[in-house]
Amino acid sequence: MNQQPELTSPAPASSDATNPQTSATQDAARIALGLMLVTAGTSHLTFAREPFKAQVPPWLPLDPDTVVLQSGVAEIALGSTLLVLPKQKALLGRIAGAFFTCVFPGNIAQYQHRRSAFGLDTDEKRFARLFFQPVLVAWALWSTGALHNKRGANRLP
Numbered sequence: 302m303n304q305q306p307e308l309t310s311p312a313p314a315s316s317d318a319t320n321p322q323t324s325a326t327q328d329a330a331r332i333a334l335g336l337m338l339v340t341a342g343t344s345h346l347t348f349a350r351e352p353f354k355a356q357v358p359p360w361l362p363l364d365p366d367t368v369v370l371q372s373g374v375a376e377i378a379l380g381s382t383l384l385v386l387p388k389q390k391a392l393l394g395r396i397a398g399a400f401f402t403c404v405f406p407g408n409i410a411q412y413q414h415r416r417s418a419f420g421l422d423t424d425e426k427r428f429a430r431l432f433f434q435p436v437l438v439a440w441a442l443w444s445t446g447a448l449h450n451k452r453g454a455n456r457l458p
Contacts, residue, residue, distance in 0.1 A: 320446075
């Protein structure tokens, strides 16, 4: 018998739940998110320290300045790891999504207590800002492949 060698495709890049394969667009979005977090974190520690205090809920039993400083350090750390640890991107995406969820009460407090900061000087602007937090959560999850399903596709829930 004359057998032809079997033609095979190259094996796809390794993709699993801890390091899913992401597109170039997702990778660029992850890098942009990392840079944004580093920038925002740096602003917490420097020139925007006072405006960020407007987002600290009054019911939080911590000094607002301490909260702003600690959240700034957390943002710098999270943004940096998104940039330099791509093999941990899915885990970091989940952490970033959780972080954005955890700081959402600050956006609500700013709206409820009518605190002006960052150009959010009307109730309408403060209310509109509330709709951007879910966008940040989705950005973190999508750009890192944290929404990876078993077929290798990334999807929003």
